[in-house]
Amino acid sequence: MRLALAMAGVLAAATASGAGLPMPSPDPLGYPVPPILLQALSYFTLTLHFLAMNLTVGSVVIYLWLTITRKQYDDRLARYLRDLLPLSTSYLITFGIPPLLFVQVLYGQMFYSSSILLGFPWILVIPLVVFLYGAFYYQKLVKNPEHPGVLLLSVLAAMALLSVGFFFVNNITLSVSPEKWMGLYAKSPGGQNLNMDDPTLFARWLLILAPGFTVAGVAILFRGVMMLKWGLTEEGRHNHRIAVNAAVLGMLLEAVAGIWILSAMPDDLRSHVTSAGLAKLLLGLGTAMASVGLVLVFLGRYKASWAYPLMASLAFFLALAPLVALRDVVRIEQLRPHFSLENVPVHAQWCMAGLFAVFLVAGLVFLLALHMMVVPKLIAGRRAELRESA
Amino acid sequence: MNYPIWDVGGLGAGLVVAIIAIIHVLISHVAVGGGAFLVVAEIWSRRQPDGQRVRDWLHTFATFFLVYTTVLGATTGVGIWFSVQLASAEAISLLIHQFVFAWAIEWVFFLSELTVLYLYYYGFKRNTPRMQTFLAGAYFVIAWGSLVVINGILTFMLTPGAWTIENKDIAAGFFNPGYFPALLIRTVTMFLLAGLAGFLVASRIRDEEFKGRIIQFCVKWVIPGAILVPGLGYWYFTTLPASTVTILAGGTVGVVGGTLSALTRMAILAGVAGTSLVLGTLVFAAYPKTVNTIAAISMLLVAQLGIMGAEFFREMGRKPYVIHGVLYSNGLWVKDAKDPARLNGPYLEKAKWHGGVASGTLAHGEQVFRLQCASCHTRDGYRSVVYRTRNWTAGFGSRWLGTMHDMGVMPPFQGDALDKAALVAYVLSLRGETVDPRDLLPDRQATAQGDDLDPDGSGQALPGLEVAGAEVGR
Numbered sequence: 001m002r003l004a005l006a007m008a009g010v011l012a013a014a015t016a017s018g019a020g021l022p023m024p025s026p027d028p029l030g031y032p033v034p035p036i037l038l039q040a041l042s043y044f045t046l047t048l049h050f051l052a053m054n055l056t057v058g059s060v061v062i063y064l065w066l067t068i069t070r071k072q073y074d075d076r077l078a079r080y081l082r083d084l085l086p087l088s089t090s091y092l093i094t095f096g097i098p099p100l101l102f103v104q105v106l107y108g109q110m111f112y113s114s115s116i117l118l119g120f121p122w123i124l125v126i127p128l129v130v131f132l133y134g135a136f137y138y139q140k141l142v143k144n145p146e147h148p149g150v151l152l153l154s155v156l157a158a159m160a161l162l163s164v165g166f167f168f169v170n171n172i173t174l175s176v177s178p179e180k181w182m183g184l185y186a187k188s189p190g191g192q193n194l195n196m197d198d199p200t201l202f203a204r205w206l207l208i209l210a211p212g213f214t215v216a217g218v219a220i221l222f223r224g225v226m227m228l229k230w231g232l233t234e235e236g237r238h239n240h241r242i243a244v245n246a247a248v249l250g251m252l253l254e255a256v257a258g259i260w261i262l263s264a265m266p267d268d269l270r271s272h273v274t275s276a277g278l279a280k281l282l283l284g285l286g287t288a289m290a291s292v293g294l295v296l297v298f299l300g301r302y303k304a305s306w307a308y309p310l311m312a313s314l315a316f317f318l319a320l321a322p323l324v325a326l327r328d329v330v331r332i333e334q335l336r337p338h339f340s341l342e343n344v345p346v347h348a349q350w351c352m353a354g355l356f357a358v359f360l361v362a363g364l365v366f367l368l369a370l371h372m373m374v375v376p377k378l379i380a381g382r383r384a385e386l387r388e389s390a
Numbered sequence: 391m392n393y394p395i396w397d398v399g400g401l402g403a404g405l406v407v408a409i410i411a412i413i414h415v416l417i418s419h420v421a422v423g424g425g426a427f428l429v430v431a432e433i434w435s436r437r438q439p440d441g442q443r444v445r446d447w448l449h450t451f452a453t454f455f456l457v458y459t460t461v462l463g464a465t466t467g468v469g470i471w472f473s474v475q476l477a478s479a480e481a482i483s484l485l486i487h488q489f490v491f492a493w494a495i496e497w498v499f500f501l502s503e504l505t506v507l508y509l510y511y512y513g514f515k516r517n518t519p520r521m522q523t524f525l526a527g528a529y530f531v532i533a534w535g536s537l538v539v540i541n542g543i544l545t546f547m548l549t550p551g552a553w554t555i556e557n558k559d560i561a562a563g564f565f566n567p568g569y570f571p572a573l574l575i576r577t578v579t580m581f582l583l584a585g586l587a588g589f590l591v592a593s594r595i596r597d598e599e600f601k602g603r604i605i606q607f608c609v610k611w612v613i614p615g616a617i618l619v620p621g622l623g624y625w626y627f628t629t630l631p632a633s634t635v636t637i638l639a640g641g642t643v644g645v646v647g648g649t650l651s652a653l654t655r656m657a658i659l660a661g662v663a664g665t666s667l668v669l670g671t672l673v674f675a676a677y678p679k680t681v682n683t684i685a686a687i688s689m690l691l692v693a694q695l696g697i698m699g700a701e702f703f704r705e706m707g708r709k710p711y712v713i714h715g716v717l718y719s720n721g722l723w724v725k726d727a728k729d730p731a732r733l734n735g736p737y738l739e740k741a742k743w744h745g746g747v748a749s750g751t752l753a754h755g756e757q758v759f760r761l762q763c764a765s766c767h768t769r770d771g772y773r774s775v776v777y778r779t780r781n782w783t784a785g786f787g788s789r790w791l792g793t794m795h796d797m798g799v800m801p802p803f804q805g806d807a808l809d810k811a812a813l814v815a816y817v818l819s820l821r822g823e824t825v826d827p828r829d830l831l832p833d834r835q836a837t838a839q840g841d842d843l844d845p846d847g848s849g850q851a852l853p854g855l856e857v858a859g860a861e862v863g864r
Contacts, residue, residue, distance in 0.1 A: 116479060182745050363502045374525075
């Protein structure tokens with residue numbers, strides 16, 4: 001099968017330029033630590049990035065939906081989601097940085113090439129993010145967020161968010177398809193390209209976005225617990241109903257996306273994902289943990305206990321992380337004819353890596369300590385506010 | 391030549407980077423300086439008789455600060471990174487592979503900075519005064535820490551110091567000769583900018599007496615910086631490599647033409663910006679009533695102009711390199727350029743992204759232009775090559791390319807006579823002249839010497855070719 005892929009690569013190269021693929025050579029500096037460490041760091045941070053992204057996507061859609069349907073208690077839940085959006089966007093951006101750093105260390109020559117070929121949509125990501133981030137703050141701070149103009153702004157921000165995801169998916173899929181590069185470059189050297197003819201493009205986009213409902217569902221589950229604990233039973237139950245519906249919807253869509261992407265993949269890649277030991281293990285683990293998460297959401301319904309939303313969060317993290325790793329396994333498989341991690345030399349920078357570890361641990365401990373001092377007060381204050389307005 | 395060139399029409403990829411960078415530099419410095427401002431304002435506000443009102447004002451400032459620094463600061467920072475990937479993939483790849491853990495540490499600072507700012511902002515009304523002051527202080531220290539880290543990478547590009555491609559000494563590259571002067575300039579500038587941002591928020595206060603007090607408070611932030619920065623700038627200048635100094639001082643090459651060297655321009659700009667800021671601030675101090683939104687924004691714009699000048703200066707000073715002495719702007723490694731066989735052999739064979747064009751055609755010339763020139767020149771927009779070659783004849787062009795490196799701002803030409811001929815024919819075709827590249831080869835040129843623009847054969851253009859005000863626009 002590898003041979004088949006290699007042959008396909010060579011054939012494509014021959015037809016594309018007549019002179020071999022324009023594959024840049026890896027950076028002469030090599031890897032700063034063995035690639036497995038970089039991969040691990042990137043899986044961890046990318047999982048957090050996806051979770052923050054999912055929280056943002058899910059929250060904005062549910063927020064808009066609640067604001068338009070306006071049933072009882074919807075407005076207060078909507079406000080919670082609306083206030084969440086600038087925060088989740090901040091972390092979505094911040095957790096996006098390390099995976100973007102590590103992908104450039106690991107797969108820079110593919111990633112830069114595809115970014116340049118998609119230069120226009122790629123740079124468009126920046127103004128789009130500025131816009132949606134600004135819009136999320138605006139609708140949080142503005143006096144009358146339910147004004148149709150503000151709602152329209154939120155709809156546009158949501159669309160901007162989805163487009164950013166779409167452009168990322170375009171770039172990542174193009175970075176593993178070197179055989180298309182020369183064609184796109186000839187078509188538009190200014191980078192006004194998209195990787196539209198990739199058969200998995202839309203499935204992949206859905207696969208990335210769909211868990212948004214589930215993650216936002218867990219966030220709503222948390223709020224419900226808080227309401228129940230504060231004696232706002234009706235509102236808590238209302239929140240939990242929405243939480244369960246959202247979580248189920250997200251998982252259903254995710255299952256559809258999963259089946260879709262498997263059927264859209266080239267045959268040899270699919271057989272790799274469904275039969276090779278590591279890939280099968282990751283896929284199985286992801287699916288199993290996602291089911292556990294969903295069951296936990298169900299069990300936590302109408303219960304005034306933090307344990308369920310906390311455990312469900314952990315379960316969904318553990319569901320997403322193997323899928324993020326699987327994503328990389330698929331990439332390595334797709335790149336095999338052109339590139340393999342083992343062929344890049346390692347020029348170890350252990351000292352710098354150690355320094356980073358020290359900073360990371362110190363930073364996390366510091367932030368955790370601050371949270372423990374500040375957040376309980378904030379929650380108590382919020383409770384008093386809600387009491388007054390109830 | 392490893393990567394394709396992002397060929398953006400009239401702007402050029404470099405200018406896209408510059409536009410994003412200029413916005414980011416202003417905001418990121420406000421973001422750090424504003425942290426110090428918050429600490430002092432926290433303490434100061436609680437000592438005022440009308441504490442609550444001052445705190446309300448501070449809350450407005452904090453809101454403005456939060457939104458502004460996160461929405462515009464963080465995103466344009468990522469934006470620089472995105473645009474540099476497009477404009478100089480080879481360079482960002484080197485920087486990332488060399489300094490990946492410095493960047494990762496920088497990210498720990500980002501994460502902490504953001505989180506602490508949120509705890510400060512959301513806790514504004516509920517945290518104890520001590521906690522608020524502590525959070526503001528922590529924010530400032532962390533934000534400044536992020537400057538300490540990124541400054542190493544930024545200054546590395548212009549003054550890599552003892553770091554070389556053979557001896558990749560990370561510490562030497564990071565704490566390079568430009569490191570400390572640049573850090574000091576940036577630190578002083580950020581205090582100055584914090585004061586200017588304070589003016590903007592103060593301009594919205596209605597109560598005259600109260601507004602006056604806030605303005606006086608902000609004035610103290612601006613004046614020292616406005617006076618110190620030009621002097622520190624001079625110190626920084628003394629750390630620059632000699633070749634850079636030659637370029638900036640105009641030297642023998644007359645880079646920017648006209649009567650002013652880049653250095654003189656920069657000095658004038660710094661002087662004018664500094665003086666206007668001092669004068670403006672003094673006026674504000676004496677007549678707080680004059681501080682309205684427009685006036686405050688104008689002051690920020692003056693500062694922005696000064697920063698823009700400084701950044702262009704830095705960019706110009708780095709030409710023809712992205713990483714001084716290591717990598718040229720168009721992706722040519724200096725070590726490869728030192729190998730004559732490599733430099734003068736046929737180009738297309740080595741270039742990766744030519745798409746298999748037939749050699750000796752205009753398409754060949756376009757590829758050479760794109761891969762070798764387009765990182766700095768556009769065809770007829772920013773730093774237009776059409777304009778710069780408007781007096782070229784076919785014969786002159788090929789010879790000029792052989793010596794372009796001597797101008798000090800451009801990398802050497804890569805390729806053989808046919809590559810040169812193809813490029814010249816392409817450049818001429820941009821202004822509507824049709825020439826067959828093969829007719830430009832040296833052996834066919836003997837007959838065409840008559841119209842040469844370079845009578846003394848020095849490879850230097852006639853004086854008329856030097857371009858006045860080149861940097862500014864065309």
